Amino acid sequence: MKSREMEQHDIAEVxxxxxxxxxxxxxxxxxxxxxxxxxxxxxxxNDQQELIGYTIVQQVVDEAHLLNICVKPSLQGQGIGRKILDHVIAFANSVSSVLIVLxxxxxxxxxxxxxxxxxxxxMSVRKDYYPAEQGREDAILMGMDLSFLV
Ligand SMILES: CC(C)(COP(=O)(O)OP(=O)(O)OC[C@H]1O[C@@H](n2cnc3c(N)ncnc32)[C@H](O)[C@@H]1OP(=O)(O)O)[C@@H](O)C(=O)NCCC(=O)NCCS
Structure with missing residues (x-):
């Protein structure tokens, strides 16, 4: 699996x-x-040149906010999500982030x-953060501390 920066022309497929x-x-x-x-x-x-997943990260000073991560449904459960997440963690380390939050x-x-x-x-719960099928749904705020690495 290879990665590259998302470009405008990828958006329809994404x-x-x-x-x-x-x-x-x-x-x-x-x-x-x-x-x-x-x-x-x-x-x-992937090797067949198929777009199989994507991720978006917002860097805010020394924190990385993972805004989206997704794997094509037919290919989920095969370790691709973990590889994408590892890519995000490596990126956050490379720019000396102290925390990744999502x-x-x-x-x-x-x-x-x-x-x-x-x-x-x-880390905490944001009550009723998301719209849901019926009413609203809580968000769980999760974080990874990278401060010991910088
Ligand atoms: C969440 C998501 C990115 C995971 O990607 P994936 O490629 O399916 O995940 P992986 O195969 O790398 O699995 C990583 C871990 O996720 C968990 N997981 C994967 N498939 C699972 C399933 N069917 N049931 C429960 N846990 C599962 C397991 O802990 C797994 O680790 P393990 O295989 O060592 O047990 C993917 O399911 C997805 O795109 N979902 C829709 C979008 C989404 O929900 N994004 C996250 C928003 S916060």
Missing amino acids: VAIEQAANQHPWSMKNFKDCLKAGHRAWVFI EVRRSNDRAQQLYSQAGFNE
Whole structure:
């Protein structure tokens, strides 16, 4: 699997994966705004030159905010999400971040498993943070402390 910076021409394909993988997907505008804002965004390409995942990170001073991470549904559960997360951790280290933070839906066990296994810890709960099928849903704020490395 190779990675490269996400470009404007990737967005249609990224949005198709986003819609297939999420009950509450980001819009095309969300992705365009991230690129416009200069957030770091990468796509991941397999040997068949297929776009199979992506991630977006907002660097705020010495903190990395993981805004989105996603793997094409047909290829989930094969270790790709972990590789993408490792890429984010390596990036955060390379720019001397002291912390990586992210929000995850309380119901998203799979993503929480991925983050916990990679070494993220629960920091707090943002009550009713997300819209849900019925009403609202809490966000779990998770973080990985990198300060001992810098
Ligand atoms: C979350 C996501 C990125 C994980 O990617 P993935 O490629 O499926 O994950 P991996 O195969 O690398 O698995 C990593 C860990 O996730 C957990 N996991 C993966 N598939 C799982 C499943 N079906 N059930 C429970 N946990 C699972 C496991 O802990 C796994 O580690 P293990 O295989 O050593 O047990 C992917 O499921 C996805 O794109 N989901 C939709 C978008 C999303 O929810 N993004 C996160 C928003 S916060």
